[in-house]
Structure formats: structure tokens, C-alpha cells
Amino acid sequence: MTRSASGASALPTLAALQRAGQPIVMLTAYDFPSGRVAQEAGVDVVLVGDSAAMTVLGYTTTRDISVDELLVLTRAVRRAVTKIPLIGDLPFGSYEHSDASAVATARRFVDEAGCDAVKLEGADGMLSRVTAIIAAGIPVIGHVGLLPQSVTSPEGYRARGRDAEQALEIITGAEQLEAAGCVALVVEAVPSEVGALISERVRIPVIGIGAGGATGGQVLVYHDLLGLGEGRSARFVRRYAAARDVLIDAVRRWADDVRSHRFPSAEEGYGMPVEEVEALRKKLG
Numbered sequence: 366m367t368r369s370a371s372g373a374s375a376l377p378t379l380a381a382l383q384r385a386g387q388p389i390v391m392l393t394a395y396d397f398p399s400g401r402v403a404q405e406a407g408v409d410v411v412l413v414g415d416s417a418a419m420t421v422l423g424y425t426t427t428r429d430i431s432v433d434e435l436l437v438l439t440r441a442v443r444r445a446v447t448k449i450p451l452i453g454d455l456p457f458g459s460y461e462h463s464d465a466s467a468v469a470t471a472r473r474f475v476d477e478a479g480c481d482a483v484k485l486e487g488a489d490g491m492l493s494r495v496t497a498i499i500a501a502g503i504p505v506i507g508h509v510g511l512l513p514q515s516v517t518s519p520e521g522y523r524a525r526g527r528d529a530e531q532a533l534e535i536i537t538g539a540e541q542l543e544a545a546g547c548v549a550l551v552v553e554a555v556p557s558e559v560g561a562l563i564s565e566r567v568r569i570p571v572i573g574i575g576a577g578g579a580t581g582g583q584v585l586v587y588h589d590l591l592g593l594g595e596g597r598s599a600r601f602v603r604r605y606a607a608a609r610d611v612l613i614d615a616v617r618r619w620a621d622d623v624r625s626h627r628f629p630s631a632e633e634g635y636g637m638p639v640e641e642v643e644a645l646r647k648k649l650g
């Protein structure tokens with residue numbers, strides 16, 4: 366059993382940052398190296414998102430990842446992320462059906478992977494799941510706006526709340542999640558006006574991804590920020606590196622060196638004393 370490395374007092378750091386007027390920096394991570402990079406770079410909180418389904422497991426939607434698969438990745442990140450809070454993401458199908466299943470899954474992310482809190486998607490129908498998980502002593506982060514677990518095809522990744530009616534639904538959902546006891550909210554792919562209105566109307570930290578600049582914090586997907594993924598990024602992604610190109614170039618140069626006998630060099634191998642080589646040759650006849 367893994368225990369939270371940063372301790373139960375970890376989540377108040379989000380509220381403290383908000384009180385200090387400092388934007389909260391959340392980043393996803395999916396394994397030991399990405400967790401270490403996030404922590405060493407000084408982000409405030411790490412989310413092992415179910416986006417792992419697509420970024421690291423090669424599935425076509427986030428709906429395909431299982432609890433067991435995400436737990437393996439979350440445990441690896443927890444080994445790396447020892448000083449800042451770690452959020453587990455409840456996978457599709459693991460919490461929606463009953464309060465009991467929601468609590469059981471959330472408990473696995475805390476007990477088996479050492480998470481400080483869990484995140485789940487949606488407000489409609491999820492409020493009693495949130496209340497039940499909190500009653501079990503586990504902090505919950507809500508998620509409104511674009512809900513990737515409801516998306517079944519690439520065309521589904523579109524902004525939500527661009528008309529007043531849908532925007533009102535999203536804002537109401539955010540307020541209901543706060544009332545249900547969520548410690549923070551992720552707001553994804555909504556007009557900046559809607560991100561700002563949610564931030565005005567709730568008191569818990571609002572962490573945006575494609576929700577404009579008025580939210581109390583920002584989250585990005587590790588692979589998007591570093592340019593590790595394939596294909597086009599969403600409008601809200603700013604790439605700070607072209608890591609995929611760097612990696613492909615490095616592997617290509619190594620393959621060329623192998624094929625042209627430039628790798629390995631003498632210095633990249635182990636030596637053996639001449640007399641031992643002689644003795645070995647004699648033994649081999």
C-alpha cells in the first residue's frame with residue numbers, strides 16, 4: 366500500500382496560493398520521469414490525468430483506460446512527486462454508476478497510489494458521488510466544460526458553453542460542485558467569459574485549460590506543452606518545446622551511427638587485461 370508522500374495537508378496549498386493571489390500551476394504527468402520534471406520545474410500540483418489513455422497508452426479516447434492501468438501510472442508518478450500534491454483522475458466507468466463504486470475507486474487512488482485528492486468529470490448526476498467521496502475523507506476536484514470522457518470521436522473535442530444556455534448549465538454545474546464540497550475545479554475549453562464568470566462566482570480555486578486568463582490557475586497536458594504528441598494541438602495549447610522532433614532526431618542519429626560502425630567507440634566499451642585475454646584464448650583452445 367502506498368501512502369500520500371506529501372501528506373493530507375497538501376491540498377490547502379491550493380487555497381493558500383489562491384488567497385495570496387498567485388496563479389496555480391498544474392501539470393499532468395504519467396510516469397516517474399515526467400513527475401520528476403514537473404516537481405523540479407516547480408509546478409504547484411500534478412494531475413495523473415486519464416489523458417494518459419491517449420498520450421501514453423495509444424488509445425483513441427480517454428474512455429478506454431482502466432482503473433488498473435491508470436493506477437500503475439499514478440504509482441510511478443507518486444514515486445517521483447514527493448513534495449507537492451498529486452491528484453488521481455477517476456477513469457470513465459469507474460465512478461458514475463453508484464456512490465459506492467465512486468468511493469471504492471477513489472479509495473484505490475488514495476490507498477494504492479498515494480493520491481492527495483481525486484478528480485471526476487461532470488456535475489449533473491455526480492453531486493452525490495462527490496459528497497460520498499468527501500464523506501469518505503477524500504478531497505475531490507470537479508471538472509466542467511468540455512468533459513473528455515463524454516467524447517467518443519476526435520470531432521467531439523470542441524469548446525463548450527458558447528451559447529448562453531449551455532454556458533449557464535456549465536456555470537450552474539460549477540456552483541453545484543462547490544456546494545457539494547469540491548476543493549477546486551478544472552474548467553476545460555469554454556469561452557474566456559465563461560471561465561471568468563465561474564471564477565467570479567465560486568470561491569474555490571478554478572484551474573483552467575482553454576478557459577481564458579481570468580481563472581485562478583492553469584493546467585496543461587505534459588505532452589502538449591513539450592510537443593511530444595503527434596498531430597495538431599488544441600487552440601489552447603502553447604508548445605514550449607518540440608520534444609518529439611528532438612527525440613526522433615536523436616534516435617535517428619544513433620541508428621545511423623550503429624549502421625555506419627561509429628557506435629560504440631572503444632571508450633564506450635569495457636576493457637580486459639591482455640594476459641586475461643591470452644588466458645581465455647588458451648582455455649578456449
Ligand code: KIV
Nearest residue numbers: 393414415416551584
Ligand atoms: O486527463 C487530463 O489530462 C485532464 C486535464 C485535461 C485537466 O483532465
